[in-house]
Amino acid sequence: MKIEEQVVTTVAAVLEQDPYVNLHEFPLQLDFASGVLTLEGNVENIMAKKRALEVAGAISGVDRIVDRLRLVPASPMQDGEIRDHVCNSLVSENYLGTCAVWAIVKGKAEVVREADQDMDGNIDVEVQDGVVVLNGAVSSLSAKRVAGVMAWWVPGSRDVVNGLEVIPPQEDSDDEVVDAVCLVLEKDPFVNASQIRVRSSGFNVTLEGVVRNQLEKKFAESDAWYVFRVDQVTNLLMVSE
Structure with a gap:
């Protein structure tokens, strides 16, 4: 058996045994080449997604993972509807009250909450195929994390890519x-x-x-x-x- 086939077989067997990952109802596509494992498909919830990534990443020979796992949405929504919900959640969250918020619509930025002299951060929200992408900068790791959870809480979100930068940088712990x-x-x-x-x-x-x-x-x-x-x-x- 080739090393590529062996790694895929091992990952599939381990995922099969994980109590969070339901491969019978939510089968995943696995591809491995040059140390890179790609996981693709729908998963039931955030626990299944993170467990699949954690378990697969621990397999010998896997150097990097390409994450294409998407949650089955609790309430199916169009991208624009998801984007509006995320932006509204960010604006209404007091912890993020000093962040300007922009919606990225067809590659163009639209103001949701305008920046002023009291702002110490900015958050750009873009949604593509149910995947929420957050970019910009915030003043703390907690603000980055809260913004990410606000996006996850929108029922139509299938994944959240949290690219927010923390300025000034903080050591995580x-x-x-x-x-x-x-x-x-x-x-x-x-x-x-x-x-x-x-x-x-x-x-x-x-x-x-x-x-x-x-x-x-x-x-x-x-x-x-x-x-x-x-x-x-x-x-x-x-x-x-």
Whole structure:
């Protein structure tokens, strides 16, 4: 068996065993050449997407991954509708109140919130085939992460490419991740963040505490997965009912 075929077979076998990745209902196309593995296809949710990338990247011989995995949208939307929802979410988010917001429509920038002397950042929003692309600059890693989650929360989003630059640059850390996850949980109206404890080690997040029901437990875990650079989530939340 050629090395290319061997790597593809190994990746497929490992993904088959992963509890988050449902290859039976959501089969993926795998291609491997010169150390580059391409994953393409639809996945059920953010957990499946990130787990597939994490598991595949750990296989011997895989040097780089091309990510073409797309979420099946909770509510199918046209690109313009997704873009409008993302822009409105960014504008209404107080944490991003000092960021100008621009919508990129057919390659041209349209003002959503105009820049002024009090602004310390700018966010460009473009959507192509359900994939939200964020470019520009923000003043903190937390702002970058919150903007990304706002885009993920739009039901029609199939993927989010967070290209926001942090100016001045900040060193990332587990503490930064914990702060961002806590901030996102507080902003989720379906989650009681006061009852949830967040830990992170090596960008692997652990959630502990008590939630009201299974749905809240699921929402809290999804929120953590949505946060930029979170590689793994261990959900130890207990349901009170």
